[in-house]
Amino acid sequence: MALAALAMFGNGGSYKVHAVFESAGQLVKGNEVRVGGQPIGTITEIDLDDSANAVVTMEVEDDLAPLHEGTTATIRATSLSGIANRYVSLQPGPNSEDEIADGGRLGVDDTTAPVDLDVLFNTLDEKTRGGLRNLIRGFGTQYDGRGPDAAESTKYFAPFLGSTARLTREIALDQAIFERLIKDGSSTVSTIAAKRDDLSALVSNTNQAMAAIGDESASLQRALELLPNTLRKANTTFVNLRATLDDLQLLVDESKPATKELAPFFRRLRPLVADARPTVADLSELIDKPGSDNDLTELTALQPRLAELTAKVFPRAVRTLDRAQPVISYARNYTPDIAGWITKFAEVAGYYDANGHYARVQPVFSPTVYENGALTAVPFERHFEGYEQGILRHCPGAATQPPPDGSAPLTVEGCNPADVPPGP
Numbered sequence: 001m002a003l004a005a006l007a008m009f010g011n012g013g014s015y016k017v018h019a020v021f022e023s024a025g026q027l028v029k030g031n032e033v034r035v036g037g038q039p040i041g042t043i044t045e046i047d048l049d050d051s052a053n054a055v056v057t058m059e060v061e062d063d064l065a066p067l068h069e070g071t072t073a074t075i076r077a078t079s080l081s082g083i084a085n086r087y088v089s090l091q092p093g094p095n096s097e098d099e100i101a102d103g104g105r106l107g108v109d110d111t112t113a114p115v116d117l118d119v120l121f122n123t124l125d126e127k128t129r130g131g132l133r134n135l136i137r138g139f140g141t142q143y144d145g146r147g148p149d150a151a152e153s154t155k156y157f158a159p160f161l162g163s164t165a166r167l168t169r170e171i172a173l174d175q176a177i178f179e180r181l182i183k184d185g186s187s188t189v190s191t192i193a194a195k196r197d198d199l200s201a202l203v204s205n206t207n208q209a210m211a212a213i214g215d216e217s218a219s220l221q222r223a224l225e226l227l228p229n230t231l232r233k234a235n236t237t238f239v240n241l242r243a244t245l246d247d248l249q250l251l252v253d254e255s256k257p258a259t260k261e262l263a264p265f266f267r268r269l270r271p272l273v274a275d276a277r278p279t280v281a282d283l284s285e286l287i288d289k290p291g292s293d294n295d296l297t298e299l300t301a302l303q304p305r306l307a308e309l310t311a312k313v314f315p316r317a318v319r320t321l322d323r324a325q326p327v328i329s330y331a332r333n334y335t336p337d338i339a340g341w342i343t344k345f346a347e348v349a350g351y352y353d354a355n356g357h358y359a360r361v362q363p364v365f366s367p368t369v370y371e372n373g374a375l376t377a378v379p380f381e382r383h384f385e386g387y388e389q390g391i392l393r394h395c396p397g398a399a400t401q402p403p404p405d406g407s408a409p410l411t412v413e414g415c416n417p418a419d420v421p422p423g424p
Contacts, residue, residue, distance in 0.1 A: 015065030016044070017058050019106040024054035025075040025086055025114040032087040033058045040064050043088065053108060058088060067104075069097035074112040086114070333396035333410055340399055394419055 024046055033041035045057035060067065070093025078085040100106075121129060143150055171178050192199060213220060289295040331338075367378040395415035397408030402420055411417050 014059045015062060015102050017060060017067060017100060017104055017106065019056045019058060019073045019088065019111050020049065020108050021054045021056060021073075021075060021111045021113045022108060023113040024056065027054075027056060027075060027086050027088070033060060033090060034087055035064065035090045035092060040090070056088065064092065066099040066102065068093040068095055068099055070094060071100065071106060072110050072112070073106055075114045077114065333412060336397050336408065337394075337399040
């Protein structure tokens with residue numbers, strides 16, 4: 001009967017479980033044990049084992065006793081404002097697992113000790129702690145006197161947290177992509193850490209840029225006021241852009257086969273580009289050279305004035321050329337005669353010796369005939385005997401005897417090609 005009563009009504013004692021933590025995390029006797037935020041027991045004892053781990057003895061209410069395998073324990077803080085305000089949060093294992101006997105133990109693998117802020121800060125070097133201190137002070141300066149504005153912004157926390165929850169659910173749906181994101185993020189952070197000096201300079205420059213923007217707060221406010229109207233007007237452009245992008249996709253698809261040859265082409269083009277650098281440099285100097293009135297840019301700027309001047313001069317020159325065209329066409333045929341006259345005209349003074357050119361004088365007498373032992377002058381009317389007279393218009397090229405190839409004289413209207421000087 002005693003055994004039956006003991007099995008039915010219990011042994012009259014409480015259900016206790018020992019949890020082993022790496023650190024007690026400022027737990028004290030009497031702290032609560034909670035499940036889902038509801039108290040279900042208290043901490044009755046805290047000891048150290050042989051490995052210097054904290055062994056926390058928890059007394060759990062009979063309603064949740066006994067616990068099952070798979071139960072985990074975590075030390076949490078009620079708030080940041082106290083010191084000894086910790087409690088142990090239990091995550092009970094499934095009922096399908098084996099029960100944990102009274103006085104059983106949760107090992108270190110099933111428990112999580114808290115990480116206090118001072119432990120976190122102790123992992124940072126002095127320079128990093130100083131930067132973090134300045135960051136916190138900067139936040140204080142930023143919110144100084146802006147309490148109402150900060151309170152107003154809290155209304156957006158709920159939508160933000162809701163959106164963040166949906167985002168994390170979407171991320172959790174594809175573990176492979178999320179794992180790759182974590183790995184890529186780790187590589188990115190490592191690369192950024194290797195460039196910490198550049199990052200520090202970036203932060204400093206960003207601080208200066210933000211200060212400059214702050215100095216232009218009125219202009220920034222005006223820009224923000226104009227932004228909604230700008231976005232509304234841009235919405236139509238973006239909608240039309242969709243159809244353009246669809247058409248552009250066809251162009252891109254058609255261009256892909258041709259772009260395969262671009263890489264070899266650019267490799268062959270590289271030597272030409274290298275050789276063309278001096279030429280391009282000279283061309284750049286030709287286009288824009290320091291100084292005034294010495295480059296192509298300034299010459300182009302003077303073109304309107306030149307156009308104004310030539311607008312009057314060129315039409316007159318065109319009319320002059322049109323009127324001179326008949327004269328030039330007529331005189332072109334007599335080019336050999338004119339050239340022969342010019343070359344022969346200067347031969348009188350063409351002789352020269354060591355002292356230079358000199359004139360050669362030769363007496364010229366009227367034509368005479370020798371008759372009866374004396375020279376008798378020929379009358380003027382007989383001077384041109386044997387020569388045809390009255391020829392006032394020679395054919396072009398008829399000033400000299402015709403060449404053997406028959407290229408002269410040229411036959412034009414109003415002349416006789418047979419009118420040429422006598423002689424072979």
